[in-house]
Amino acid sequence: MRYLDAGESHGQGLMAVVEGMPAGVPLQVEKINVDLRRRQGGYGRGGRMKIERDQVKILSGIRGGLTLGSPIGLLIENRDWANWQGLFHPSPGKTWEPLFRPRPGHADLAGGLKYGQRDLRNILERASARGTAVRVAVGAVAKALLAQFDIQIASHVLSIGGVMALPPSSKEDILGADQSPVRCVDPKASQEMMGAIDEARKAGESLGGIFEVIAWGVPVGLGSHVHWDRRLDSRLAAAMMSIQGIKGVELGRGFEAAFLMGSQVHDEIHYDRGYLRRTNNAGGVEGGISNGEPIVVRAAMKPIPTLYRPLKSVDMLSKERVEASIERSDICAVPAAAIVGEAATAWVLAQSFLEKFGGDSLDEIKRNYRGYLKEVADR
Numbered sequence: 001m002r003y004l005d006a007g008e009s010h011g012q013g014l015m016a017v018v019e020g021m022p023a024g025v026p027l028q029v030e031k032i033n034v035d036l037r038r039r040q041g042g043y044g045r046g047g048r049m050k051i052e053r054d055q056v057k058i059l060s061g062i063r064g065g066l067t068l069g070s071p072i073g074l075l076i077e078n079r080d081w082a083n084w085q086g087l088f089h090p091s092p093g094k095t096w097e098p099l100f101r102p103r104p105g106h107a108d109l110a111g112g113l114k115y116g117q118r119d120l121r122n123i124l125e126r127a128s129a130r131g132t133a134v135r136v137a138v139g140a141v142a143k144a145l146l147a148q149f150d151i152q153i154a155s156h157v158l159s160i161g162g163v164m165a166l167p168p169s170s171k172e173d174i175l176g177a178d179q180s181p182v183r184c185v186d187p188k189a190s191q192e193m194m195g196a197i198d199e200a201r202k203a204g205e206s207l208g209g210i211f212e213v214i215a216w217g218v219p220v221g222l223g224s225h226v227h228w229d230r231r232l233d234s235r236l237a238a239a240m241m242s243i244q245g246i247k248g249v250e251l252g253r254g255f256e257a258a259f260l261m262g263s264q265v266h267d268e269i270h271y272d273r274g275y276l277r278r279t280n281n282a283g284g285v286e287g288g289i290s291n292g293e294p295i296v297v298r299a300a301m302k303p304i305p306t307l308y309r310p311l312k313s314v315d316m317l318s319k320e321r322v323e324a325s326i327e328r329s330d331i332c333a334v335p336a337a338a339i340v341g342e343a344a345t346a347w348v349l350a351q352s353f354l355e356k357f358g359g360d361s362l363d364e365i366k367r368n369y370r371g372y373l374k375e376v377a378d379r
């Protein structure tokens with residue numbers, strides 16, 4: 001299964017084509033729109049979220065609520081385009097003030113030099129986190145397949161601006177994260193995080209943080225140890241790292257494990273009508289292969305590069321020292337990034353699931369999966 005997406009932040013819309021989804025998978029538009037709404041939320045989001053009401057149009061590949069096995073075409077229109085038509089139109093037309101004061105931390109300067117763009121808007125429009133909207137829609141398609149095999153994905157925010165939450169005490173805790181304006185299961189920390197976001201806004205600053213994605217019900221055997229690009233952990237890490245703003249990724253105890261002794265990290269193996277572990281420091285992956293425990297991935301998001309009290313930069317035309325440009329922006333988008341993290345994780349798990357149990361229809365995949373589970377249970 002593969003997908004391509006296209007679209008810029010202030011263009012007409014964001015689109016994606018998902019190819020390789022098996023036939024017969026139940027998928028309703030509302031299932032996708034729920035995640036799009038979740039992505040638009042989060043305390044600290046910017047003015048764009050007041051403009052957009054992200055909803056997906058399914059242009060192909062689904063009939064009567066079931067996938068056909070043909071490419072699924074998805075479109076999310078940008079309501080904001082109506083305010084930008086003159087500046088963002090395929091045909092030559094109005095001229096506009098080029099943007100040439102790159103923002104530290106964004107793709108502006110590196111992209112402008114790489115592509116020879118004198119107007120850095122031609123870089124930032126595609127680099128923008130706006131693109132994560134269609135990535136969430138694609139992830140929702142992947143979640144629909146995984147749900148047929150009782151694989152469930154959720155996320156929550158562990159920290160924002162240095163405020164750390166107490167860890168969730170149950171799966172129900174995590175599933176309730178959407179009740180918090182910052183998607184954090186610790187009420188006290190949620191309040192402190194919102195306070196930190198208010199302080200950052202007042203100071204013309206931005207904040208990052210850490211979120212965690214968990215996948216329950218993943219069978220043993222996804223990914224492989226035989227080649228670096230088939231390791232499930234490497235695919236999950238790449239998917240998370242490719243989300244705008246992410247600068248660190250870890251599985252299980254991650255970086256903390258580097259400071260511990262082996263006996264404090266590795267999960268002892270027990271047997272009781274099947275192999276089991278009482279700890280999950282590995283985060284559900286060993287040797288590049290899912291081991292049957294929940295997949296636990298954490299990502300560190302940098303503070304958003306646009307600062308309303310801008311850092312110093314260089315005017316690319318005069319080479320003079322100037323203040324970086326200011327683009328409308330969020331103060332903190334960690335809660336939203338966690339939803340994108342769910343989508344990225346769902347996509348990797350769905351792809352790896354089809355690699356192992358693939359078939360042209362859901363029923364065929366269910367037969368393959370049942371046979372495998374029976375085999376594993378007997379080993």
Ligand code: EPS
Binds near residue numbers: 130244305329
């Ligand atoms: C975002 C869309 C963008 C930004 C933000 C998040 O819309 P606009 O540029 O029109 O305000 O608000 O993206 C960034 C801050 C960024 O640096 O990419 C979204 O849809 O999530």
